[in-house]
Amino acid sequence: MSDATFRRLVRAEWTKFSTVPGWRTGTAAAALMIVLFAVLTAASATGGTTPVPVGPHGGPVSDSFYFVHQPLRGDGAITVAVTSLTTVIGGDPDGREPTVPWAKAGLIIKDGATPGTSYAAVMVTGGHGVRMQHDFVHDTAGEPGQASPSAPRWLRLTRAGDTITGETSVDGGRWSRVSTVRLAGLPTVVQAGLFVACPNDVDGRGTRTAAATAVFGRPDLQGQWAQGRWDGAQVGAEVATFGGYPPVPGEVDVHGPHMTGGSVPTGDGFTVTGAGDIAPAARFEVPLGGTVSDLLFGTFTALIAMSVVGTLFITAEYRHALIRTTLSAGPQRLRVLAAKAVVLGGVTFLTTLPATALAVPLSERIARAQGLYLFPVSTATAVRVALGTAALLALTAVFALGVGTLLRRSATAVTTVVVTVVLPHVLVLTPILPASAQRWLTLVTPDAAFAVQHTIVRYAHVDSIYTPSSGYYPLGPWSGLAVLAGYAAAALLLAAFALRRRDA
Numbered sequence: 422m423s424d425a426t427f428r429r430l431v432r433a434e435w436t437k438f439s440t441v442p443g444w445r446t447g448t449a450a451a452a453l454m455i456v457l458f459a460v461l462t463a464a465s466a467t468g469g470t471t472p473v474p475v476g477p478h479g480g481p482v483s484d485s486f487y488f489v490h491q492p493l494r495g496d497g498a499i500t501v502a503v504t505s506l507t508t509v510i511g512g513d514p515d516g517r518e519p520t521v522p523w524a525k526a527g528l529i530i531k532d533g534a535t536p537g538t539s540y541a542a543v544m545v546t547g548g549h550g551v552r553m554q555h556d557f558v559h560d561t562a563g564e565p566g567q568a569s570p571s572a573p574r575w576l577r578l579t580r581a582g583d584t585i586t587g588e589t590s591v592d593g594g595r596w597s598r599v600s601t602v603r604l605a606g607l608p609t610v611v612q613a614g615l616f617v618a619c620p621n622d623v624d625g626r627g628t629r630t631a632a633a634t635a636v637f638g639r640p641d642l643q644g645q646w647a648q649g650r651w652d653g654a655q656v657g658a659e660v661a662t663f664g665g666y667p668p669v670p671g672e673v674d675v676h677g678p679h680m681t682g683g684s685v686p687t688g689d690g691f692t693v694t695g696a697g698d699i700a701p702a703a704r705f706e707v708p709l710g711g712t713v714s715d716l717l718f719g720t721f722t723a724l725i726a727m728s729v730v731g732t733l734f735i736t737a738e739y740r741h742a743l744i745r746t747t748l749s750a751g752p753q754r755l756r757v758l759a760a761k762a763v764v765l766g767g768v769t770f771l772t773t774l775p776a777t778a779l780a781v782p783l784s785e786r787i788a789r790a791q792g793l794y795l796f797p798v799s800t801a802t803a804v805r806v807a808l809g810t811a812a813l814l815a816l817t818a819v820f821a822l823g824v825g826t827l828l829r830r831s832a833t834a835v836t837t838v839v840v841t842v843v844l845p846h847v848l849v850l851t852p853i854l855p856a857s858a859q860r861w862l863t864l865v866t867p868d869a870a871f872a873v874q875h876t877i878v879r880y881a882h883v884d885s886i887y888t889p890s891s892g893y894y895p896l897g898p899w900s901g902l903a904v905l906a907g908y909a910a911a912a913l914l915l916a917a918f919a920l921r922r923r924d925a
Contacts, residue, residue, distance in 0.1 A: 452772050455810070482557045497646060628886070703883055736825045824838050846868045
């Protein structure tokens with residue numbers, strides 16, 4: 422069969438589709454639901470009054486820690502030994518649980534004490550050895566191991582203009598460089614000194630507040646320091662991403678007295694207790710925040726509409742005995758099926774793409790006007806979400822076409838498609854489902870395609886609740902969409918095999 426003949430088949434299938442009011446209405450309704458639900462979701466959103474700090478990269482951050490500091494003018498260096506790092510986790514009567522892996526204590530140079538400002542820090546951690554981190558999203562591993570009285574960790578942070586170098590040593594004599602970073606626009610006078618932070622402990626599907634205590638030796642200063650007393654303060658106590666301090670160890674009542682941060686002179690050094698974190702904020706740390714995928718809830722209802730339309734596009738011909746006419750006009754049955762898939766997928770994509778392209782920026786503007794904090798997305802990411810959502814609906818429609826060809830009965834085929842495509846998404850959105858089950862569903866079922874809508878990033882140096890229900894899919898956007906494409910291709914191949922072997 423020539424290309425001209427296939428084009429005639431495509432035109433014939435388009436004529437069928439365009440002349441059936443129910444199919445046109447169903448496809449238009451799917452597009453309308455995407456926009457309508459996005460606007461309604463955004464309009465009903467309510468934000469919090471507590472500010473969410475934003476880092477130099479433009480995303481939300483956790484920037485809370487106990488800071489023992491002095492002003493540093495121009496270039497200089499600070500060196501200190503860390504001899505101990507321990508933690509207390511809320512809910513543990515004795516406060517003797519293992520150290521929180523990302524508890525951190527060390528040296529930091531920061532552009533002031535305002536949450537979200539640029540910084541560089543070298544630190545020991547509870548379970549990840551020595552690290553150097555800067556501007557929240559950047560993390561470099563140093564030497565492994567933990568600090569202890571018998572094996573202290575020496576740290577050094579050196580400023581030269583906008584360049585900060587972090588070093589570590591096991592004896593204070595032989596030094597190894599962890600990393601050198603550049604903080605563009607760093608002011609002449611910065612705040613620098615010791616810090617301690619401790620993120621919440623991740624406990625199954627929730628978190629528990631925690632605090633860390635570190636013992637520092639005498640800080641050795643080089644350069645133009647204030648040479649006055651050290652000031653100690655809790656940074657970021659009033660921001661939305663700060664989880665607070667845990668109850669005092671042994672306290673049964675969670676509403677009873679809590680620990681507080683502080684600094685106590687110990688010989689020539691300090692013992693410092695702190696809580697919070699200096700890192701990108703995960704979804705769980707911004708409970709009143711939202712994402713673009715939250716605003717596209719209408720995709721779920723549009724999915725059902727296109728499942729019905731895609732199924733009826735073939736089963737209606739079986740029900741009204743028109744399939745014989747269709748196949749007699751195009752005796753090469755596989756070409757007929759391919760023409761139907763091209764028309765159905767193309768119409769679905771071209772109809773829903775303008776809806777997704779409109780829904781994303783419109784609902785974002787409305788949600789922000791309502792005071793909701795939205796995780797930011799780049800223009801490229803917004804385009805990917807719009808294209809990917811339209812492709813998700815188009816592939817679902819094609820999958821429904823293949824299932825309808827196999828089963829030939831409308832009710833049975835629609836039920837099969839809904840159970841295969843829609844039900845896994847409902848289960849993933851159910852918070853009571855174990856995280857392992859959520860992950861399995863988003864790896865092997867068509868729900869993997871919803872990864873194309875998600876825009877938040879998982880950082881390796883942040884422990885949090887990373888589940889599909891909170892917006893973290895195990896597959897990347899296009900890999901997830903490829904899973905649904907595989908289902909659609911398999912359904913079409915099986916349908917083609919069945920169509921060739923059986924009578925109309």
